[in-house]
Amino acid sequence: MIFIDIVNIFFLLYACALFAVYTGIAILSFFEMVRYIDRNRYVDYNALMSFYKLPSVSIIAPAYNEGKTIVDNIFCLLNIHYQNFEIIIINDGSTDNTLDIIIEHFELIKVQQACELVLDCQPIKAIYKSKNSAYNHLVVIDKENGGKADALNAGINVSQKELFLALDVDSIIEPDAVLRMVKPFLDSKEVVVASGGVVRIANSCEVKDGEIVKIHYPSNFWVKFQILEYFRAFTMGRMAWSKLNGLLIISGAFGLFDKKRVIKIGGYDKSSVGEDLELVIRLRRYMHEVEKVKYKVAFIPDPLCWTEVPESYKVLSRQRNRWTRGGIDTVLKHRKMFLNPKYGLIGMISFPYWVFLEWLAPIIQFIGIVYFILITIFGKLDITVFLLLTLFVLFFSVMYSVFAIFLETYSYDKYHNARNRFQAFIYIFLEMIIYQPLNMYFSLSGNYDYFFRNNKRGWGEMTRTGFTKKNIME
């Protein structure tokens, strides 16, 4: 009986902490979003183009077997509005015709560009530039395959600018994305070491000449769940953490970094599949341990980057499994920061949040289900309490997701139509029955793979539909 009481109290306390944190996130994100919109609605970003001094930016995009879409992807990057920038595409040992297509389409020729390999990466076979002055921002690196982190390191080695924007080559970015991302580097009192942006879902959107021309609510079953998930993660979660300057992750698909500092900490960790999370944590650790100055990791809530998300169960499970393994690996590598006051808010709040509510949550959830089955079998279940608590969780989740939809409508309102909002509302309920349990399963399999199958680095094949295939308007 005492054992049951202890377990009950543990679950109750854990749930209370969970709900308190999520309530806090909702409140903080709301105020931060209102504040951000209030202060940035009237900023003329195009004025930045004529600024005397803007930091120079390298856009680094690794490509692996992207032959089908690479030309459109590069065109999208060439549309960017900025003064001083270069686009570095890294062909990471593709086995298809990615490189040949780029060479042919952009009239590339091999150049003798010298570069110092300050960061460890696989050998660079050749560097290409275009003969056509219309593409003079473009640099293409051909290297041996080494994975995403390795390719990004190669790009940083070749980069000649002050900041670098790490980007998934198949993402579509808004033309003024770099201008918006650079702003915190210009107007912050603290040292800005990185700035992250919101990633939105591009599946079903219409794309023309590398630009999103029409946003459609996705029709795919799995993507509809991810839309809600991305609203909560970006519009609420990251916004709230950025308010506290406790952001631990900048999406690998879209993040701007101070190159000098990234080089100082040794670049991307090639041994991690969660290289985006790992880099930000290591950067923060470096700022606390070495530079010891006031700094921040900025966050821009404007929807600036659009990416394709998994459309099938198989690909989704691989992606979530990889995210889990990346998270565990990073948490274990930097365990020194856990509840360590030396790292301030990061050590005391952000990092423990990541451990308890990101990594351990699915495990505790699973234990909870097993425990529920056991007490039901042994006749110890109080049905009234069970129903009440289930309703509590259900309605809290509904409220949280509805609030995320509200914030999206209030701030950017990318999905105008009432039908879309109604669909999103229906999916809030379906999510709890279908998507959440599956997510728990993906996380558990990630934990199993990491600890018991010793699969720490496997990336898994990520099949993408590509914009050219179905979405690009002719």
Place this chain on the structure above:
Amino acid sequence: MRIISIYLRFFFERLLVFIGLIVILVGGYIFKVNHISFGLLNLICSIFHENEKTEYWLYQIEYLIFVFVIISVGTLVLISFYKDHKNVRRKIRKKYVGLFVKSFFSYLYAETASMQMKKGEFLYKLWRGLRNEYARRLYINLLRQIYLETEGEVQDRSIRFFNGLDYDSFIRAYFVSPFLRNNLFALKTVRNFRIEGYEKYIINLMHRKNKLTKSAALTTLIQFDKYNDLLFLVENQIEISNWEINLIIKSLPTSSKDKIQYKALIASNLAPLSTLGIILANLNGKTEFKKDIKAKIVLDRSKGCSNEEAILAIVSFSSDFIDFEFLISVFESATEVVQIQILKVLSKCPEKSVAIYFLEWVVESDPYPLKIAAVQSLFDLDMFTLLKLKGSDDTVIRQACSQVLDLNM
């Protein structure tokens, strides 16, 4: 009256949120107790008998479920209300823009003086009749846009028309408004139409914590003759960010070029002001301040940014050997970006042998980007040394030379 109504609107939204929170908190209490009295007010909870049977913590769970449902429904209603409100606003805007644009154009492009007078009177009447704040802002904004995007007679007419409007109380109310959009509107109007007499308000906004208000106020203030020498920045020790430095440089009227107090700015203790002074001197080719800038570099080496801009200014101003010698002497303490600029400018050094010796030393001892910049300068200065380096045993040096000699780069 206008100020009061703006403040009422400002507090109304906050009051609603506050009342919502109070209702949630008090609701929990009222549902649990039998009744509650405030003086003559006596509230009786009708579902008390139901709640009485529930354990206290479970009752709290029940109540929270109720709150979650209410908040979810409320939020959904709010979403729909917000969308409707946006649509209505869009329609209103369309209606007003149509009316204003038509009226402005028929006034500005009127063929006869009497026609113009008639149309003008209609527009003044329209302005006086507008009770909606949004419509008033739209009216001024359209006029402002016309003023900025036209020239000659049409532009003169639009400013004459604007000066005839009774805008004073309207602008003043917007300057003291708690809404950021109103402050920015007032600043933009004053800045673009260059209306004097509001400096007191602008200075107040300049001291706001909000970065956007502060930078908009700064760029407005420097449009006026009294302030475009930028001395007020030094006298009031105003801290400015890189963003504001850029904005000031971009917005300073061309006529202020010779009025700017370069010396005071360069000598300022505040690094950003000193940086601003140095950049402006550099951009405006004020070589007479070369000595002040050099002194700043020597005295102020620790202040990163200021120092960087100062060296870049000397790079631009360098003409005689003393300047190049100075640049070589500060090379080690400069940032990489500046070092590259120094190396590039050394190709113009009158004492070729000194430059070649220094560049050779850089090629042999410094990191890649510097090697390349040095080789580039050697390419202009002395092909013989470059070819000698191309045959070097050091692969890195050979690669740097190959890059410079590659015509496709």
